[in-house]
Amino acid sequence: xxxxxxxxxxxxxxxxxxxxxxxxxxxxxxxxxxxxxxxxxxxxxxxxxxxxxxxxxxxxxxxxxxxxxxxxxxxxxxxxxxxxxxxxxxxxxxxxxxxxxxxxxxxxxxxxxxxxxxxxxxxxxxxxxxxxxxxxxxxxxxxxxxxxxxxxxxxxxxxxxxxxxxxxxxxxxxxxxxxxxxxxxxxxxxxxxxxxxxxxxxxxxxxxxxxxxxxxxxxxxxxxxxxxxxxxxxxxxxxxxxxxxxxxxxxxxxxxxxxxxxxxxxxxxxxxxxxxxxxxxxxxxxxxxxxxxxxxxxxxxxxxxxxxxxxxxxxxxxxxxxxxxxxxxxxxxxxxxxxxxxxxxxxxxxxxxxxxxxxxxxxxxxxxxxxxxxxxxxxxxxxxxxxxxxxxxxxxxxxxxxxxxxxxxxxxxxxxxxxxxxxxxxxxxxxxxxxxxxxxxxxxxxxxxx
Amino acid sequence: xxxxxxxxxxxxxxxxxxxxxxxxxxxxxxxxxxxxxxxxxxxxxxxxxxxxxxxxxxxxxxxxxxxxxxxxxxxxxxxxxxxxxxxxxxxxxxxxxxxxxxxxxxxxxxxxxxxxxxxxxxxxxxxxxxxxxxxxxxxxxxxxxxxxxxxxxxxxxxxxxxxxxxxxxxxxxxxxxxxxxxxxxxxxxxxxxxx
Numbered sequence: 001x002x003x004x005x006x007x008x009x010x011x012x013x014x015x016x017x018x019x020x021x022x023x024x025x026x027x028x029x030x031x032x033x034x035x036x037x038x039x040x041x042x043x044x045x046x047x048x049x050x051x052x053x054x055x056x057x058x059x060x061x062x063x064x065x066x067x068x069x070x071x072x073x074x075x076x077x078x079x080x081x082x083x084x085x086x087x088x089x090x091x092x093x094x095x096x097x098x099x100x101x102x103x104x105x106x107x108x109x110x111x112x113x114x115x116x117x118x119x120x121x122x123x124x125x126x127x128x129x130x131x132x133x134x135x136x137x138x139x140x141x142x143x144x145x146x147x148x149x150x151x152x153x154x155x156x157x158x159x160x161x162x163x164x165x166x167x168x169x170x171x172x173x174x175x176x177x178x179x180x181x182x183x184x185x186x187x188x189x190x191x192x193x194x195x196x197x198x199x200x201x202x203x204x205x206x207x208x209x210x211x212x213x214x215x216x217x218x219x220x221x222x223x224x225x226x227x228x229x230x231x232x233x234x235x236x237x238x239x240x241x242x243x244x245x246x247x248x249x250x251x252x253x254x255x256x257x258x259x260x261x262x263x264x265x266x267x268x269x270x271x272x273x274x275x276x277x278x279x280x281x282x283x284x285x286x287x288x289x290x291x292x293x294x295x296x297x298x299x300x301x302x303x304x305x306x307x308x309x310x311x312x313x314x315x316x317x318x319x320x321x322x323x324x325x326x327x328x329x330x331x332x333x334x335x336x337x338x339x340x341x342x343x344x345x346x347x348x349x350x351x352x353x354x355x356x357x358x359x360x361x362x363x364x365x366x367x368x369x370x371x372x373x374x375x376x377x378x379x380x381x382x383x384x385x386x387x388x389x390x391x392x393x394x395x396x397x398x399x400x401x402x403x404x405x406x407x408x409x410x411x412x413x414x415x416x417x418x419x420x421x422x423x424x425x426x427x428x429x430x431x432x433x434x435x436x437x438x439x440x441x442x443x444x445x446x447x448x449x450x
Numbered sequence: 451x452x453x454x455x456x457x458x459x460x461x462x463x464x465x466x467x468x469x470x471x472x473x474x475x476x477x478x479x480x481x482x483x484x485x486x487x488x489x490x491x492x493x494x495x496x497x498x499x500x501x502x503x504x505x506x507x508x509x510x511x512x513x514x515x516x517x518x519x520x521x522x523x524x525x526x527x528x529x530x531x532x533x534x535x536x537x538x539x540x541x542x543x544x545x546x547x548x549x550x551x552x553x554x555x556x557x558x559x560x561x562x563x564x565x566x567x568x569x570x571x572x573x574x575x576x577x578x579x580x581x582x583x584x585x586x587x588x589x590x591x592x593x594x595x596x597x598x599x600x601x602x603x604x605x606x607x608x609x610x611x612x613x614x615x616x617x618x619x620x621x622x623x624x625x626x627x628x629x630x631x632x633x634x635x636x637x638x639x640x641x642x643x644x645x
Contacts, residue, residue: 197622218622220590234590240617241590241618259615260616260618261591263587264587264590279591279598282598283598284594284595304595306591307588307590308585308588321585321587323547328547351585351587351588352588367583367584370583395585396585439586440586
């Protein structure tokens with residue numbers, strides 16, 4: 001599937017001509033990635049990491065600048081793919097062939113050079129810079145089958161390098177797992193770096209964190225709309241916890257500032273509507289609101305606390321926290337019938353449900369003996385598993401859009417920071433270094449445009 | 451010549467002498483009637499002095515009274531301020547993950563109700579707070595319940611609902627930044643602010 005992608009900001013005409021030429025030259029390549037999804041089964045908790053070789057990208061000009069760029073780009077490709085937890089990156093020192101010398105197209109690759117060092121996948125790349133325009137060719141091979149799985153050619157500004165690499169990674173992951181990659185997603189979180197709790201947004205891997213709110217009081221609970229264009233959150237701009245619904249790019253939005261608390265927004269999948277807890281009646285209940293903040297209906301009806309809604313991917317069910325049994329526990333409500341079923345019975349403090357985008361399980365924060373950890377439980381209440389152990393308090397789980405990773409906050413190294421782990425608790429690592437403390441990570445559902 | 455000198459010498463001595471005698475004679479003439487004071491005059495003078503004394507005494511007494519009054523007012527004001535500060539500074543506390551009022555909290559709320567009863571113009575903001583443990587979202591709701599518990603109790607004691615508003619800060623505004631049971635116990639509170 002040789003596709004040529006032109007990045008925006010390029011002059012239309014010359015780019016268009018080049019686009020045509022390249023598409024023509026690449027259409028000859030026969031091997032396509034159609035139904036090769038059996039490479040990575042992301043539902044397997046004992047996932048074996050696939051050994052992959054990513055040699056330095058080939059450069060033609062041999063200039064120092066180009067070489068440096070090649071190192072940077074191939075390094076970024078390795079890091080981006082490694083973030084998924086699916087791959088084992090093979091050490092470049094072990095490679096039998098010099099990237100400067102070997103040819104990067106299938107016809108000329110001796111795959112034995114790669115299978116003999118254990119590589120099951122190989123990504124070759126070439127890179128060319130002319131003026132400020134960068135051309136990158138990338139190919140993913142199955143070394144045992146000697147087959148091209150993904151081949152793409154990209155042209156863009158030099159600064160688009162990261163975008164290009166990510167786009168290719170998305171294609172690689174789609175080819176290997178049958179799912180869209182997470183590389184266009186973003187993570188919103190709360191940081192105290194400015195002296196107050198404010199919302200920040202970074203890319204999926206912690207890159208480029210940007211402060212989004214400047215409320216200078218307390219800002220909490222960011223929630224992404226399904227299209228990634230809106231964010232809802234609670235802030236004390238007027239001295240009390242009100243709900244703000246804001247468009248991320250355009251300067252418009254809505255406020256829900258009823259008496260009492262206006263907190264814990266959660267967007268309904270596929271709709272411009274959200275659930276949130278309001279206590280204007282004197283008791284915190286979950287309501288369904290339009291995207292403009294008008295009440296559609298009252299969802300819970302119970303004396304006591306009802307907070308933290310999280311929707312099933314089909315929008316038909318909602319997990320939430322209630323203390324109706326005497327302690328905070330997670331319940332699931334069927335929206336049409338209004339039936340409520342208790343989900344958690346283990347422990348006396350279970351909060352922060354996050355419904356997995358795959359639909360089958362819920363991550364949550366459970367407290368036992370004064371220590372808080374992340375757990376995952378099937379929506380039928382079976383298959384409870386604890387993902388974090390003996391490492392400080394671990395709270396606020398949030399799934400990546402493909403359901404393969406969980407972001408959460410932990411104070412295992414002192415201050416609260418954002419961490420990421422696999423859906424099974426493996427590969428726990430720290431996401432980004434920022435001044436102050438970071439909490440409440442919320443992964444966007446899909447693509448968030450820049 | 452010598453004679454002239456003698457005359458001038460005599461003159462020099464005599465003229466001041468004469469001048470001196472003249473002045474003394476004048477003095478004697480003036481002082482003489484002063485020594486002769488009538489009994490009537492004496493009584494009048496005495497009375498005037500007594501009146502002045504009395505006035506002085508009265509003035510002092512008045513001043514003392516004013517001072518006393520001022521002190522009393524100051525004391526009253528101080529007491530009032532103390533009561534007000536007590537009202538503001540005395541938080542009520544809760545058990546972990548609970549919002550029911552403990553008996554100590556109820557006693558404090560009764561005092562608060564008395565004060566509110568005596569200060570009918572005052573409106574109050576009741577803040578609900580939690581310790582840092584647990585989820586901040588859940589704690590926002592818990593803080594809301596705590597403030598509402600306190601409000602409901604005061605309303606039961608006859609304080610108008612319209613004078614009481616609540617705001618929950620969850621775990622966002624601890625009084626004690628510590629990470630131990632002592633700090634947590636202090637932070638699980640409802641705090642009262644006068645509007």
